[in-house]
Amino acid sequence: MENSFGQMIRSLRINKGLLLREASSLLNIDVAILSKIENGRRSAPWDLINRIADRYAVEINDLIIAWHVDKISKQLKTEKNATEIIDILKVKFQDGTA
Numbered sequence: 001m002e003n004s005f006g007q008m009i010r011s012l013r014i015n016k017g018l019l020l021r022e023a024s025s026l027l028n029i030d031v032a033i034l035s036k037i038e039n040g041r042r043s044a045p046w047d048l049i050n051r052i053a054d055r056y057a058v059e060i061n062d063l064i065i066a067w068h069v070d071k072i073s074k075q076l077k078t079e080k081n082a083t084e085i086i087d088i089l090k091v092k093f094q095d096g097t098a
Helices: 005-015 022-027 031-038 046-056 060-076 082-095
Strands: none
Touching: 005 022, 005 046, 022 031, 022 046, 022 060, 046 060, 060 082
16 A cells, blocks of 8 residues: 555546646546645545546445544644554454444
């Protein structure tokens, strides 16, 4: 898996041989916004995930995982207890109490 959602969609775009402006048109998103998402300077809107999967003909699961990982890691980046929070969440999801 790529390091971030932005890196993942940049790789997909490049592998499809698309310029940034071509991809932005295909995905119906402003070119500047897509650039910021690819560079990790802006979060991607949730609905963009489905458009990417559909228009790039890729599995959505890896996109969803990368999107959530980015979102959660940004929220926990400044938390001193981030590791403890993640450990507790892991247990909650494993035992079904989350």
